Amino acid sequence: MALIKADFQFIKQQLNREPRGILEVSTRCKTSHPQVIKTKPIFDKEIFPTLYYLVCSNMIDKVSKLEAQSYIKELQEKIDSNQDFKDRFLVAQENYKRERNALIKNPSQLNKSQKEALKSGIGGVAKLDKVKCLHCHLAHYLTTGFNVVGEEVAKIVGTTC
Numbered sequence: 479m480a481l482i483k484a485d486f487q488f489i490k491q492q493l494n495r496e497p498r499g500i501l502e503v504s505t506r507c508k509t510s511h512p513q514v515i516k517t518k519p520i521f522d523k524e525i526f527p528t529l530y531y532l533v534c535s536n537m538i539d540k541v542s543k544l545e546a547q548s549y550i551k552e553l554q555e556k557i558d559s560n561q562d563f564k565d566r567f568l569v570a571q572e573n574y575k576r577e578r579n580a581l582i583k584n585p586s587q588l589n590k591s592q593k594e595a596l597k598s599g600i601g602g603v604a605k606l607d608k609v610k611c612l613h614c615h616l617a618h619y620l621t622t623g624f625n626v627v628g629e630e631v632a633k634i635v636g637t638t639c
């Protein structure tokens with residue numbers, strides 16, 4: 479989806495900083511403002527392991543409330559106790575990594591710590607069976623339709639503000 483000037487202003491306002499490395503608006507809320515953006519995983523030679531950012535502040539707030547209610551722990555317990563859920567979660571993690579890392583041109587030229595950063599999963603986790611940031615998982619689910627953790631979050635906060 480193309481990025482128009484109004485989107486850039488909206489994102490800047492929501493993030494409270496100058497957005498960097500935006501590739502596209504991945505999804506929009508019903509009222510058409512940007513909901514999820516996709517950003518470059520490498521910028522000024524620095525690796526940013528997060529590919530999809532939730533930028534709708536209404537949805538960000540709702541997810542933050544869930545996090546404050548120990549919902550990360552609850553979903554982690556589901557992963558740890560339900561093999562099918564875990565398997566599907568790991569597929570989402572691998573999809574995310576593959577998509578992100580494919581955007582890196584000349585990966586062989588990266589230094590050791592940069593290469594290490596590219597092994598991380600959603601939210602920058604080193605262990606792929608761990609949940610860290612529900613905003614990141616929801617953003618991935620809203621964009622791709624496949625992320626069991628993001629899907630659980632969407633069941634509560636919805637898919638638009």
Ligand SMILES: [Zn+2]
Pocket residue numbers: 507508511512513534535536537638639
């Ligand atoms: Zn919204």
